[in-house]
Amino acid sequence: MESADKLVLASLLLVVFLMINIQPSQSQSTQQLIEKICRSTEDYGFCRKTFEAHLKSQHDDIVALTQITVEQATDHATTTHEFIRETLEKTRDPALKNDLTECENAYREITQSFYSAAVSFFDKDYSSVEKDERATPRLEASCDQTLQTPPKKQHILDERNREMRILITMSLISVQELLRARFNLAPAAPLAVAPSRSF
Secondary structure: OHHHHHHHHHHHHHHHHHHHHHHHHHHHHHHHHHHHHHOOOOOHHHHHHHHHHHOOOOOOOHHHHHHHHHHHHHHHHHHHHHHHHHHHHHOOOHHHHHHHHHHHHHHHHHHHHHHHHHHHHHOOOHHHHHHHHOOHHHHHHHHHHHHHOOOOOOOOOHHHHHHHHHHHHHHHHHHHHHHHHHHOOOOOOOOOOOOOOOO
């Protein structure tokens, strides 16, 4: 009887040991994915904080991480587009009005692209998510280029644009990782990321 009790105790200890040791490896997998994505952006800290603020669990997989990037990029594009429209209505500065008009067009398309990507994501059509997002770096760059036109000075959109650029990069890298995981694809060519700018 004593030996049976010892066997039960040993079995319980083994189960506890396995549970303790399985959890870090699962967490590490999530952290490895975040590390890989964030190392490809121009602001590692902003990227990590975005993921950490929206993780549903410490075991989120690439699907969950991609969802975070799509949702955050959609939200940021939407709020930036609304900010531009509101500022356009109030400003009397012709130069600012011109900049905002160019960027309003760009952000309207970025917002539409991410809305489409969100619909595709929830339909589990991950290839279409990547296609929907593909034009967004060019659209953001068109706004950015407008803001860089001399005489260059700090612009009210600089920080919003920078964050949009990072979220776009995060979204594209995440969905590419997801597609590779689903279809066992070869690694894609590194995503071109615009360098960080100093003002």
